[in-house]
Amino acid sequence: MKIDAQGVYYRDLNAKIRAAVAAGADKIDLVNVNGQYFIGDGINRPVTITISGVPGNDLGAFMNGATIVVKDNGQDNIGNTMNAGRVIVHGHAGDVLGYGMRGGRIHILKDVGYRVGIHMKSYDENKPVLIAGGKAGDFFGEYMAGGVLILLGMFTDDPHKAKHGFRFGTGMHGGVIYVRGQVDEAKLSQEVGVFELSKEDRKELEGYLKDYCKDFKLDLKEVLKEKFVKVLPKSKRPYGNMYCPMPR
Numbered sequence: 001m002k003i004d005a006q007g008v009y010y011r012d013l014n015a016k017i018r019a020a021v022a023a024g025a026d027k028i029d030l031v032n033v034n035g036q037y038f039i040g041d042g043i044n045r046p047v048t049i050t051i052s053g054v055p056g057n058d059l060g061a062f063m064n065g066a067t068i069v070v071k072d073n074g075q076d077n078i079g080n081t082m083n084a085g086r087v088i089v090h091g092h093a094g095d096v097l098g099y100g101m102r103g104g105r106i107h108i109l110k111d112v113g114y115r116v117g118i119h120m121k122s123y124d125e126n127k128p129v130l131i132a133g134g135k136a137g138d139f140f141g142e143y144m145a146g147g148v149l150i151l152l153g154m155f156t157d158d159p160h161k162a163k164h165g166f167r168f169g170t171g172m173h174g175g176v177i178y179v180r181g182q183v184d185e186a187k188l189s190q191e192v193g194v195f196e197l198s199k200e201d202r203k204e205l206e207g208y209l210k211d212y213c214k215d216f217k218l219d220l221k222e223v224l225k226e227k228f229v230k231v232l233p234k235s236k237r238p239y240g241n242m243y244c245p246m247p248r
Contacts, residue, residue, distance in 0.1 A: 001025045006032035010056065014038055021047050035075070040068045043085075057094075060087045063104070076113070079106045082128070088215045092134070092157075101128040101147065107215050110134040110155050114165070115142050120175060122146030131212045138165035141192075141231070145174040150208060152180045152223065168192070169231055177231040178205050180223070192231050201230060 001020050005013050013036050020028050026047055030039070033053030040049055040059060043066040050069045060068050061080035073091035081100040088107045095113035098106055103126040111134035118139070120128055128147035134156035141149050153163040162184065169177065169192035178201075183194050197205070205228060206220075213220045 001027065002029045002031065004032055005030050005034070005036060005053065008036070010036035010038060014041070017049070018043075021045055040066055040087075046085075060085065060106075063087075073110075074108070079104070079130070082106070084126075090216065093132075095137070098128065098130045098147075101130065102126060103128050105211070106130040107212050108132045108134070109216050110157065111136070111161075113137045115139045117144050117147070117149045117177075118142040120144050120147040120149070122175065129208055131208065133212075133216070135161050136164045139167045139170055140164050141169045141172050141175075141177050142167070143171040143173075144169070144177070144233075147175045148208065149175070149177040150179075150205070150212075151177070154180065154223070162187075169233070172231075172233045173235065174233065176201075178228050179231065180228050181226050183229055183231060188231070191233055191235065193234050195230050195232055197228055197230055202228075 003016050021043055028049045031052045033051050033055050035056040037056040038058050039055045040063055041061045044064045046065050048067045052071050054072050057075050058077045058080055059074055060078060060082055063085045064083045065085045067086040070089045074089040074093040076094035077096050078093055079087055079098045079101050083103050085104045090109050092110045093108045093112050095115055096118060097112055097116045098120055100119045102121055112132040114137035116136055117130055131150040133152045133154055135153050136151055166187045168188045170189040172192050209223055210220055213223060
């Protein structure tokens with residue numbers, strides 16, 4: 001099914017999308033998208049939404065099983081509190097990606113902004129994964145409680161830009177961050193450290209990257225050519241010493 005978003009107010013566009021999903025559509029092509037908010041939010045069916053153009057903020061928020069493919073760039077708050085499904089962006093994306101994300105996959109081909117992966121979490125087998133193929137801004141993995149972040153630093157339009165910004169891993173107390181190549185430890189927050197990968201890590205990482213490369217038709221061997229490291233929290237209660245103990 002094809003929906004032309006040219007000049008359509010975001011509420012009206014989302015009403016059309018929800019009506020199509022309710023009618024049983026399994027593939028929806030959105031054309032001429034130009035900044036409309038909340039596309040794909042709260043969709044609970046395995047529908048594939050392909051977007052031509054640049055969607056607005058909160059793409060795929062609260063999503064629970066759909067797939068969204070963006071042929072251009074994305075903006076901020078992609079996958080906000082997403083529970084399941086996939087968001088694939090064939091360009092850059094903005095800030096606060098995967099906020100509170102609880103499951104599913106977000107694959108960004110190029111650079112991402114600030115506060116990516118903030119408050120990500122996981123429960124049992126429900127493990128969110130967010131992969132950025134380019135570079136990242138400050139506060140990558142901020143307050144991360146679970147799940148997986150992967151930063152490749154490969155596909156960028158600014159080769160002179162640093163791979164990641166400052167305050168990397170601020171308040172991180174769960175999950176894991178994999179980084180291709182080296183991490184600038186001067187930009188790490190004191191709550192986290194850099195470690196070598198185990199055999200189990202490498203196997204898990206290769207699985208995530210195989211999936212990512214399939215989405216963008218990339219060469220997995222090329223991605224795996226360089227060594228990866230992992231960033232982990234040093235404590236499960238990084239701010240525990242900031243609070244006064246309860247009186248006995």
